[in-house]
Amino acid sequence: MKKFSKIGIVGFKDKSADLANALDQIADWAVTHPKVEFFALDSLKGLAKKPIHVIKESGLSRMDLLLAIGGDGTVLSAAHIALGHNIPILGVNAGRVGFLAESRVEGLAKTLDDLLAGDFSTRERMMIDAVVYRGRKVVARQTVLNEVHVRAHMPDRMVNVNVAYNGTCLTEYWADSLLVSTPTGSTAYNLAAGGPIIHPSTPAVVLTPVAPSSLSVRPLVLSLTDKKLEIVSAVERPLDLVFDGRTAYEMKVGEKVVLSECKAVTTFIRMRHTGFVGALREKLGWTGKPRLA
Known part of the structure; x- marks a missing residue:
């Protein structure tokens, strides 16, 4: 089972109102899980609280996992950071319609618990x-x-x-x-x-x-x-x-x-409760045939 001892955080504080909430949850979780270190992109300076470290983008290439908190554009930024380094990405949706950021800000601490327990799968994108x-x-x-x-x-x-x-x-x-x-x-x-x-x-x-x-x-x-x-x-x-x-x-x-x-491929972390088919139904509002009254 893959261990995540160093987790990088990619986000842009002018893009999402939920980003501060996510960073607070991560900081609180990190206090009770000292064996896992978090390193945030320096664009999050002033928003990321201790024990989260703030580093330059080049430093994120040494992470075991990247958390991309935002919309699909943020996930794309994380994918370009991970390119050539074989780092998996978990997208956390703090945007609007996001197909790549499948996990939610709400319950992020539970998501981190599941990651630590190995309760996830991976999928590769061409x-x-x-x-x-x-x-x-x-x-x-x-x-x-x-x-x-x-x-x-x-x-x-x-x-x-x-x-x-x-x-x-x-x-x-x-x-x-x-x-x-x-x-x-x-x-x-x-x-x-x-x-x-x-x-x-x-x-x-x-x-x-x-x-x-x-x-x-x-x-x-x-x-x-x-x-x-x-x-x-x-x-x-x-x-x-x-x-x-x-x-x-x-x-x-x-x-x-x-x-x-x-x-090369981009590897995404997939939590057990997420999936592409479900994302289509939810994000595109697919409801099927009209229901009779």
């Missing part, structure tokens, strides 16, 4: 490696948990891109923008853009054009297992690549981005 080439030279590289968003560099312009799948021309997209989302990202911007929800264990990505010019263009689900997607501008204009809604790169004319399945 990621996408995005590599930008200028000729044969690699000029940019990012790994994403949610999506790669391809949009026009100039404001109020549409994107016109050619997409190839495993070396074969797939189609030309002309739309406001184009999303390439993982199953994790399928419940984020992809869902708002009308794309399908993909179960987290499905090894696939979905291409979703945002407001396409052609009615025949629809979201497309593809496997990336041992396959690649290649995206290049179909016109002499630069594009912006936005990675997980956080980092943007200006892809210049003549450059291309190649997307493949990342060999």
Whole structure:
């Protein structure tokens, strides 16, 4: 059974009214469990109380577990901290609609008790490696948990891109923008853009054009297992690549981005009372057929 003796806390105090409550619960719990140390991201300085330590982001890469307290954006930040360090993440929902932050602030002390007792499971989420080439030279590289968003560099312009799948021309997209989302990202911007929800264990990505010019263009689900997607501008204009809604790169004319399945995964802690199917019903308000009076 995995032991958690050093737990990192990721949160942003301007993002959630419940964050202070969660930190207070953790501080109280830590007093009675001195063998477990807590280290909070330095953005929480002034909010995290003793015995919680405040450290820089680089220090969180040495944790046994990351607690991401907030919404899905906070969980994404934790995932980027954990990348390459094999650190599991537990999302604690202190936001609005969060599919990644499954646990609740209420009862956080009980959640910590369950963690200590080993009453949890883990699940792995696929990621996408995005590599930008200028000729044969690699000029940019990012790994994403949610999506790669391809949009026009100039404001109020549409994107016109050619997409190839495993070396074969797939189609030309002309739309406001184009999303390439993982199953994790399928419940984020992809869902708002009308794309399908993909179960987290499905090894696939979905291409979703945002407001396409052609009615025949629809979201497309593809496997990336041992396959690649290649995206290049179909016109002499630069594009912006936005990675997980956080980092943007200006892809210049003549450059291309190649997307493949990342060999690493993001590992999430799943408490016994949570699950993806339940989250769909709760967060999307699925009620089934109308009940008769």
